[in-house]
Amino acid sequence: MISKNQLKLLRALGQKKQRKAHGLFLVEGEKNVLELVGAQLTVKQVFATSDFLSANEQALSRFDCIEASLDELTKASSLVTNNAAVAIVEIPSHDIPEAKGLMIALDGVSDPGNLGTIIRVADWYGIKHIVASTDCADPYNPKTIRATMGSFGRVQVSLTDLPSYLEQASIPVYGAFLEGESVHSTQFSAQGILLMGSESHGVRAEAEKHVTDKITIPAFGGAESLNVAMATGIILDNLRRQHS
Amino acid sequence: MISKNQLKLLRALGQKKQRKAHGLFLVEGEKNVLELVGAQLTVKQVFATSDFLSANEQALSRFDCIEASLDELTKASSLVTNNAAVAIVEIPSHDIPEAKGLMIALDGVSDPGNLGTIIRVADWYGIKHIVASTDCADPYNPKTIRATMGSFGRVQVSLTDLPSYLEQASIPVYGAFLEGESVHSTQFSAQGILLMGSESHGVRAEAEKHVTDKITIPAFGGAESLNVAMATGIILDNLRRQHS
Numbered sequence: 190m191i192s193k194n195q196l197k198l199l200r201a202l203g204q205k206k207q208r209k210a211h212g213l214f215l216v217e218g219e220k221n222v223l224e225l226v227g228a229q230l231t232v233k234q235v236f237a238t239s240d241f242l243s244a245n246e247q248a249l250s251r252f253d254c255i256e257a258s259l260d261e262l263t264k265a266s267s268l269v270t271n272n273a274a275v276a277i278v279e280i281p282s283h284d285i286p287e288a289k290g291l292m293i294a295l296d297g298v299s300d301p302g303n304l305g306t307i308i309r310v311a312d313w314y315g316i317k318h319i320v321a322s323t324d325c326a327d328p329y330n331p332k333t334i335r336a337t338m339g340s341f342g343r344v345q346v347s348l349t350d351l352p353s354y355l356e357q358a359s360i361p362v363y364g365a366f367l368e369g370e371s372v373h374s375t376q377f378s379a380q381g382i383l384l385m386g387s388e389s390h391g392v393r394a395e396a397e398k399h400v401t402d403k404i405t406i407p408a409f410g411g412a413e414s415l416n417v418a419m420a421t422g423i424i425l426d427n428l429r430r431q432h433s
Numbered sequence: 434m435i436s437k438n439q440l441k442l443l444r445a446l447g448q449k450k451q452r453k454a455h456g457l458f459l460v461e462g463e464k465n466v467l468e469l470v471g472a473q474l475t476v477k478q479v480f481a482t483s484d485f486l487s488a489n490e491q492a493l494s495r496f497d498c499i500e501a502s503l504d505e506l507t508k509a510s511s512l513v514t515n516n517a518a519v520a521i522v523e524i525p526s527h528d529i530p531e532a533k534g535l536m537i538a539l540d541g542v543s544d545p546g547n548l549g550t551i552i553r554v555a556d557w558y559g560i561k562h563i564v565a566s567t568d569c570a571d572p573y574n575p576k577t578i579r580a581t582m583g584s585f586g587r588v589q590v591s592l593t594d595l596p597s598y599l600e601q602a603s604i605p606v607y608g609a610f611l612e613g614e615s616v617h618s619t620q621f622s623a624q625g626i627l628l629m630g631s632e633s634h635g636v637r638a639e640a641e642k643h644v645t646d647k648i649t650i651p652a653f654g655g656a657e658s659l660n661v662a663m664a665t666g667i668i669l670d671n672l673r674r675q676h677s
Contacts, residue, residue: 310663315653343655373674409559409673411587419554419666422659426667429653430617 214329222274228342237274288358305336306418312340322351355399369403372427458573466518472586481518532602549580550662556584566595599643613647
């Protein structure tokens with residue numbers, strides 16, 4: 190059973206301010222909770238149905254597990270659909286990564302679902318680090334975590350002063366613009382930062398100053414733009430084609 | 434002002450059964466409504482704020498426009514956020530397209546948002562026709578229309594008996610699987626059908642029988658899968674790189 194205090198905490202962690210105050214975040218959904226087994230994260234508690242707990246007894250043995258009904262779990266979680274498992278996890282502390290290898294930088298990407306989808310596709314293409322402007326969505330928002338489909342444990346997102354970060358980077362900064370060199374003909378360097386702006390504002394002037402190469406996804410039809418997560422995935426595919 | 438009967442109709446068109454009975458669908462949001470100006474669709478009515486109507490007076494002159502408050506419009510629409518315009522549009526009747534050129538086929542893609550995102554990226558890559566199994570999401574679902582970001586007017590989606598359609602097609606059928614030839618090395622034909630399955634079930638056996646080439650997006654990291662719309666966009670980019 191979920192106690193009153195536990196329920197209060199689970200609900201509070203839906204809010205950014207409370208996540209920061211407690212240093213904790215929520216991982217919701219069976220697939221995401223099972224991802225915690227192999228992840229280097231400190232799991233405080235797992236709340237789950239008896240079915241889920243017995244089906245995954247061994248995997249979950251090192252966690253503090255609390256049995257709850259599907260009804261209780263659905264009430265406690267931000268997921269609309271049935272939710273057999275929720276975990277409370279410590280927000281890891283990590284340094285801002287050095288600019289090397291292949292990385293993603295996000296400027297003003299404020300939608301949590303888009304950020305989560307970007308984390309997922311980054312993981313697909315083996316990108317370990319995303320640096321994001323401080324006005325990007327919170328990487329520990331439950332909507333973000335959910336959209337990562339388990340990739341949250343393998344990709345580190347660091348919110349930082351993005352223009353300064355890009356300024357001191359000594360590797361190419363590939364900025365995605367509606368006008369730039371086609372990604373089909375760009376010769377990508379083996380190391381580089383892929384810089385994506387938000388759908389509404391694009392890459393802002395402060396970040397644009399540090400772009401070394403403007404790139405674009407060639408269009409063949411009538412659509413004016415692509416979703417930022419979609420565009421990120423397509424460009425990563427073009428990058429990885431040259432540097433696997 | 435929106436009359437009681439109009440409000441009733443607007444609300445009814447949120448349901449598939451009612452859309453079918455009336456032969457009408459909803460186009461919500463300013464950008465989507467403005468896309469109707471150049472589209473070959475029969476617009477029955479446009480409900481919009483006075484600001485929107487006066488800003489777009491000339492463009493909307495051939496439509497039957499009804500002024501309404503933002504509050505009325507938000508109540509009438511399925512959009513959560515403020516909505517300055519909603520249109521009622523006739524569902525066009527069209528024949529199932531012949532299998533030629535570049536096309537997309539969808540097997541059991543039941544999420545309306547995914548379908549809308551696929552329509553948008555299809556439009557970006559100049560694909561005009563999508564054929565979909567009858568259990569795919571309704572292309573006239575308001576969530577689908579919204580996710581197309583205006584591309585609904587340029588891409589035709591036909592629900593049909595997909596296995597039969599694929600069986601009689603005389604162009605290659607490229608099926609997306611987790612195991613197949615890498616899209617980075619596939620030599621695509623200038624004509625072909627890109628067949629995508631749902632995230633949960635993949636391409637089902639009945640459709641798989643008609644696949645001529647199994648293809649896959651190479652993975653470099655830890656993610657197990659990609660969202661179906663994302664995967665569609667990445668494969669289309671690989672296709673268009675060879676056949677623009």
